[in-house]
Amino acid sequence: MEYRHELSRVSKLIILTRLHTNYTHSNICKRPKPMK
Structure with a gap:
């Protein structure tokens, strides 16, 4: 059970x-590039 909980937490973080x-x-x- 712990392993599964950890896995879901990690996947959430990745997402x-x-x-x-x-x-x-x-x-x-989208942002216009600053002129150099």
Whole structure:
């Protein structure tokens, strides 16, 4: 039972991080690049 709980927790964390990275990537892509 413990193992399963840990697994679900880890999968949740992975999903959250993936969503976060996708969100930040999309924001970076949308944002106009600063002129150098």
